[in-house]
Amino acid sequence: MGSIYLIRHGQASFGADDYDVLSPTGYRQAEVLGAHLAQLGLTFDRCLSGNLFRQRHTAETALAQMDAAGLTTPPLETDTAFNEFDAEAVIRALLPAMLSDEPHALEIMRNAAHNRAEFQRLFALIVGRWLGGEHDTPALQSWLAFVEQVKAGLDRILESASHNDRIAVFTSGGTITALLHLITRIPATQAFELNWQIVNTSLNHLKFRGREVSLASFNSLAHLQLMKAPELITYR
Template identity: 70%
Template sequence: MGSIYLIRHGQASFGADDYDVLSPTGVRQAEVLGQHLAKLGVRLDRCISGSLRRQQHTAQAALQHIEHAPVLEIDDAFNEFDTDAVIRSLVPGILDEQPEALDILRNGANNRAEFQRLFAKLIERWISGEHDRPDLQSWQAFVAQVEGGLQRILERADSRQNIAVFTSGGTITALLRLITEVPARKAFELNWQIVNTSLSLLKFRGREVTLASFNSHLHLQLLKAPELITYR
């Protein structure tokens, strides 16, 4: 069987003006991942990234430690969904019951627990399909986008290939939904646990795909450096 390694990007710059940049911790996480894969002797036949900078930078920092790594390919299908658009479109609908929501969301880096609580509430509204808007990509459309990327991989792959996909938590969540048929709400409960640069492994034969492992971050745990285990 072939293998697809789903790799979440390293820690991004949460709370900064530009989130789509790896923090110094994110760069270190990616380097540790690459060193770990090299020690395991993992041979990669293809490497694919979404087009977001944090995804590509993670790939570049990891792949520099792997001998004979293939050229990085870019596929927008593995981009994260537009979290800012979800917040902008759906937050007005919760202001009556959560009047403090705007202040919390604007200052998320200083109040991470409250930010996560509100963000999870907005995601529930998004995935329900009951609040779809013409100017906002729906959850179903996002899942279809990710499915298209997966199908393109499978069309070109043979059953002996090892393929790395550098992507984001929401994209991995959509793939979990597609492959395991877990309800979207349960999939997002798993999403909140996905560690930066963690590995989730898919095994495939032809068009059949199964989940072999989820959210492995042994490469970080072995360093016994808790500050490297991050979730955003």
């Protein structure tokens, strides 16, 4: 059987002007991941990422650690199917209708880094509306369209894969969630309950035979736990 390793990017710059940049912690997480993979002697036949900077930087940093340890790594390919959904667009489209029930929502969103718990509560409510589809707008990518985007990327991998290939995909939490939804048939709302638990740079292992794909492991963070540095275990 072949293997696909879905790897969430390192911690991004939550609350900064540009979220799509690894924080110092995110960069360190990617280094630790690469060193761990090298120690395991795990090699890849293909490596892909979305084209978001945080995804590519995580991949490049981890692969550099593997190269430094003497492992041969393939060139990094990009496929926009593995980009994260546009969370800012979802918030902009769906938040206004919630303001009567959540009068402080705009203030919380503008100061998200200082209101993390309240941001997460509101964001979960917004995502719930997005998943339901009743509030879709023509300009906003729907959850179903996002799932189709991710499925197309997975299909392209499977179409060109050999039966025992090992493939790394550096991506994001929402993309991993969509794949879990597709592969395990877990309802979208339950899949997003798992989403909130996906740790930065965690490993999620899929096994495939032809077009059949199954989940082998979810959200492995042993590489971070072995560092005995709790600050490296982050969720956003």
